[in-house]
Amino acid sequence: MSTSYYIWPNEVHFGYGTVAKVGPSAKAEGATHVFVLADPGVVAAKLVDPILASLQNAGLAYTLYDKVEPNPSDTSVDAAVAAYRASGADLIVGVGGGSGLDTAKALMLVAGGPADAKVAEYAYRMGDKARPCPKVLPSFIAIPTTAGTGAEATSWAVITDPVAKMKFGVGHPRSMPTIAIIDPELMLGLPPFLTAATGMDALSHCIEAYVSKNWNPMLDAMALQGIRLIAQSLPVAVAQGDNRQAREDMAHAAFIGGVAISSKWLGACHSLAHQLSSLANVHHGLACSLMLPHQMTYSLPGAIERYAAVAEAMGVPATGSLRQRAERGIEAVTQLAKDCNLPTRLSDVNVPESVIPAMAKYAYTVDSNWWTNPRSVNEKVMEQLYRAAF
Numbered sequence: 001m002s003t004s005y006y007i008w009p010n011e012v013h014f015g016y017g018t019v020a021k022v023g024p025s026a027k028a029e030g031a032t033h034v035f036v037l038a039d040p041g042v043v044a045a046k047l048v049d050p051i052l053a054s055l056q057n058a059g060l061a062y063t064l065y066d067k068v069e070p071n072p073s074d075t076s077v078d079a080a081v082a083a084y085r086a087s088g089a090d091l092i093v094g095v096g097g098g099s100g101l102d103t104a105k106a107l108m109l110v111a112g113g114p115a116d117a118k119v120a121e122y123a124y125r126m127g128d129k130a131r132p133c134p135k136v137l138p139s140f141i142a143i144p145t146t147a148g149t150g151a152e153a154t155s156w157a158v159i160t161d162p163v164a165k166m167k168f169g170v171g172h173p174r175s176m177p178t179i180a181i182i183d184p185e186l187m188l189g190l191p192p193f194l195t196a197a198t199g200m201d202a203l204s205h206c207i208e209a210y211v212s213k214n215w216n217p218m219l220d221a222m223a224l225q226g227i228r229l230i231a232q233s234l235p236v237a238v239a240q241g242d243n244r245q246a247r248e249d250m251a252h253a254a255f256i257g258g259v260a261i262s263s264k265w266l267g268a269c270h271s272l273a274h275q276l277s278s279l280a281n282v283h284h285g286l287a288c289s290l291m292l293p294h295q296m297t298y299s300l301p302g303a304i305e306r307y308a309a310v311a312e313a314m315g316v317p318a319t320g321s322l323r324q325r326a327e328r329g330i331e332a333v334t335q336l337a338k339d340c341n342l343p344t345r346l347s348d349v350n351v352p353e354s355v356i357p358a359m360a361k362y363a364y365t366v367d368s369n370w371w372t373n374p375r376s377v378n379e380k381v382m383e384q385l386y387r388a389a390f
């Protein structure tokens with residue numbers, strides 16, 4: 001007998017044009033002054049403009065904060081908290097990819113706590129020594145502009161400690177965005193490389209969640225549907241950025257991935273990928289794409305039926321032995337990355353070979369995503385997987 005534990009999103013608006021709901025939604029939450037947080041690229045792409053217009057139409061004051069960093073550091077979150085407190089705002093709107101949404105989510109968590117709190121004190125890895133999640137948090141509206149991380153549907157934020165060169169997670173079921181507004185219109189201008197890399201992040205979420213050791217059967221069908229949508233629509237979204245159906249499918253798949261990992265968690269691919277970002281500066285989604293086929297090959301004996309189902313969702317005909325089908329699914333993942341013009345080897349993206357032992361050590365000893373991997377790992381396995389991907 002198994003038990004399961006589910007963490008679900010709150011209110012969600014999905015579809016073209018839904019961004020216009022941000023003003024009325026913020027007002028309905030009782031906001032008077034809104035803190036809008038984004039990275040400079042998202043502001044330059046004019047993605048905050050319809051949000052500010054909607055807030056203005058609703059008669060709400062706002063402060064725009066554009067200092068979000070890629071792979072946000074702990075100090076950048078603490079700076080955002082100070083700016084939020086100084087602004088006198090009473091609701092947070094986070095706009096962007098995972099970096100913007102994670103900064104906003106971590107801000108929500110820290111701003112709900114004591115005035116001297118720092119984000120690093122909430123790190124999950126600190127266990128009982130971490131500060132507890134505050135009972136009451138400011139309202140947070142998440143508006144994704146990439147179809148990748150699914151951070152609009154998770155209660156976790158991934159923050160970088162640049163001194164220790166590692167990523168850490170903060171969060172609690174209470175730090176789920178209060179409202180998510182998922183409008184594919186905001187994703188139509190995402191350039192091909194970022195479309196591909198973030199889409200492969202979403203694929204790795206759906207696959208790692210589907211094969212995870214956590215037992216959450218309600219999410220299995222959703223994860224497979226996410227894989228189907230990505231296999232069909234990611235190459236189209238990369239090839240034709242303005243294809244509205246492909247963008248909508250990818251926005252859905254990324255959302256599904258976020259819901260799935262909230263309860264099913266991830267696997268060793270993410271433990272490996274996080275070190276590639278913190279020690280070798282590789283974009284998160286690309287790092288997942290580089291490691292996923294290798295982690296799948298290694299993990300296959302622990303979940304062969306599930307990997308065969310992944311293959312079928314990827315469009316691989318269900319013929320031959322389970323192993324043959326599962327292996328063809330891994331080939332399909334590699335082919336998808338190639339069809340999206342992504343590099344497939346660590347050496348293609350200037351990762352120095354000399355950094356592999358340190359990455360392997362952190363992937364096993366500091367990162368906890370591998371805990372739900374369907375085949376157990378150790379530091380040596382992590383090193384072998386990096387070397388296989390090199």
Ligand SMILES: NC(=O)c1ccc[n+]([C@@H]2O[C@H](COP(=O)([O-])OP(=O)(O)OC[C@H]3O[C@@H](n4cnc5c(N)ncnc54)[C@H](O)[C@@H]3O)[C@@H](O)[C@H]2O)c1
Pocket residue numbers: 039040041042045047069070071072096097098099100102145146148149150151154156157158186187188189190191194198201284285
């Ligand atoms: N919280 C979670 O559950 C979760 C899950 C996976 C990853 N993450 C984290 O998310 C981060 C990565 O997020 P990401 O991959 O979305 O990238 P990102 O947020 O770092 O954005 C990458 C770049 O894309 C630009 N951009 C974003 N949307 C755009 C658009 N529509 N048009 C043009 N440019 C646009 C940004 O300006 C930025 O330069 C990492 O820090 C990763 O660890 C979080």
Ligand SMILES: [Fe+2]
Pocket residue numbers: 149201205270284288
């Ligand atoms: Fe991810």
